[in-house]
Amino acid sequence: MQVTRELFDEVMVPNYNPAAMIPVRGLGSRVWDQAGDEYLDFAGGIAVNVLGHCHPQLVAALKEQGEKLWHLSNVLTNEPALRLAKKLTDATFAQRVYFANSGAEANEAALKLARRFALEKFGAHKDQIISFKQGFHGRTFFTVTVGGQATYSEGFGPKPGGVDHVDYNDLDALKTMMSGNTCAVMMEPLQGEGGIISPTQEFAQGVRDLCDQHNALLIFDEVQSGIGRTGELYAYMGLGVVPDILTTAKALGGGFPIGAMLTTASIAAHLKVGTHGSTYGGNPLACAVAERVLDIVNTPEVLDGVKHKEQLFRDGLKNINDKYQVFSEIRGKGLLLGCALNEKFAGRSRDFLVASANEKLMCLIAGANVVRFAPSLIIPDADIQEGLARFERAVAAVVND
Numbered sequence: 001m002q003v004t005r006e007l008f009d010e011v012m013v014p015n016y017n018p019a020a021m022i023p024v025r026g027l028g029s030r031v032w033d034q035a036g037d038e039y040l041d042f043a044g045g046i047a048v049n050v051l052g053h054c055h056p057q058l059v060a061a062l063k064e065q066g067e068k069l070w071h072l073s074n075v076l077t078n079e080p081a082l083r084l085a086k087k088l089t090d091a092t093f094a095q096r097v098y099f100a101n102s103g104a105e106a107n108e109a110a111l112k113l114a115r116r117f118a119l120e121k122f123g124a125h126k127d128q129i130i131s132f133k134q135g136f137h138g139r140t141f142f143t144v145t146v147g148g149q150a151t152y153s154e155g156f157g158p159k160p161g162g163v164d165h166v167d168y169n170d171l172d173a174l175k176t177m178m179s180g181n182t183c184a185v186m187m188e189p190l191q192g193e194g195g196i197i198s199p200t201q202e203f204a205q206g207v208r209d210l211c212d213q214h215n216a217l218l219i220f221d222e223v224q225s226g227i228g229r230t231g232e233l234y235a236y237m238g239l240g241v242v243p244d245i246l247t248t249a250k251a252l253g254g255g256f257p258i259g260a261m262l263t264t265a266s267i268a269a270h271l272k273v274g275t276h277g278s279t280y281g282g283n284p285l286a287c288a289v290a291e292r293v294l295d296i297v298n299t300p301e302v303l304d305g306v307k308h309k310e311q312l313f314r315d316g317l318k319n320i321n322d323k324y325q326v327f328s329e330i331r332g333k334g335l336l337l338g339c340a341l342n343e344k345f346a347g348r349s350r351d352f353l354v355a356s357a358n359e360k361l362m363c364l365i366a367g368a369n370v371v372r373f374a375p376s377l378i379i380p381d382a383d384i385q386e387g388l389a390r391f392e393r394a395v396a397a398v399v400n401d
């Protein structure tokens with residue numbers, strides 16, 4: 001069968017509008033399309049392909065498990081799931097793990113657990129979930145409602161209730177909103193989709209203190225910031241602020257779908273047998289791959305490498321900006337970086353994305369004003385230089401347009 005981009009419009013639900021080229025193969029930080037054209041990947045599948053494409057050790061883990069056991073059900077447990085859970089709990093504050101298949105599902109579990117916890121411990125009045133404007137937590141109806149962009153949650157009828165939003169990095173606004181009725185505060189410890197916004201240390205600590213004061217749970221959504229992205233295994237480690245519940249997905253599977261919710265034993269106790277579940281959650285294939293991802297990423301070589309590569313990006317982007325004056329700020333942490341466009345180029349992030357694609361560079365945007373990079377954590381330095389050279393040509397094309 002001849003597969004073309006036109007086929008997409010004939011057979012797919014139109015909720016996406018993918019690029020004209022169809023990728024067919026990837027290796028490391030390079031991707032090839034049907035025509036054999038080679039692209040450099042600074043997008044990493046939206047912060048997913050943390051070890052690049054087809055990392056030999058991940059391919060081996062997938063093949064090895066693929067010949068042993070794919071799926072049974074949660075009526076039975078399996079070795080990869082328990083090994084992965086043990087490693088995640090050893091590496092973090094958490095003592096218990098719930099496996100899901102995506103970031104939204106991990107967040108859905110976190111929110112349901114928080115509601116159960118508050119209901120059983122304090123009563124039905126304690127149901128308020130507070131989250132932050134521009135935040136992103138997934139597309140199920142509960143998580144998209146907790147997310148901070150109303151345009152994503154509107155147009156689907158009545159929304160789940162008890163959800164309020166305040167400005168990120170505004171501790172006074174949060175303080176005013178919180179009370180004994182607050183069940184949980186959900187936040188990204190580095191806003192990704194919302195524009196690559198870091199919390200101040202004071203804000204992150206302040207949120208923790210307010211949660212303690214009001215007996216509310218602090219949920220960190222580390223779906224994008226987790227698994228080495230910021231140069232720490234999880235961003236909370238760099239902030240020195242420990243949540244009660246943490247969610248992780250995207251990079252956890254290195255490209256294989258998996259999500260997880262991590263928490264303490266005493267909080268986890270409120271999701272008793274039968275209260276929540278997922279057919280595929282914790283399946284052996286996903287867990288075998290994720291275990292290998294964790295083994296490789298959670299090492300000083302990879303985590304220190306992220307800090308070194310961040311500097312290469314920052315230096316290169318500064319050089320480009322010195323020449324063309326397009327960015328007001330280069331922000332973010334580790335290999336989750338955002339170039340905020342200055343006033344002259346406000347609202348034009350998509351133009352930079354398209355110009356980059358023309359130069360055979362895959363990058364991302366985070367809203368209309370930010371160009372975002374989330375490459376493999378082990379992208380070779382030479383690929384960073386080559387990608388930045390392509391990005392410079394793309395910037396020149398936009399500026400000279």
Ligand SMILES: *Cc1c(COP(=O)(O)O)cnc(C)c1O
Binds near residue numbers: 101104107137138249
């Ligand atoms: C991508 C993302 C999600 C949603 O993850 P899915 O796997 O698409 O459901 C949730 N939270 C954050 C912070 C994300 O970046």
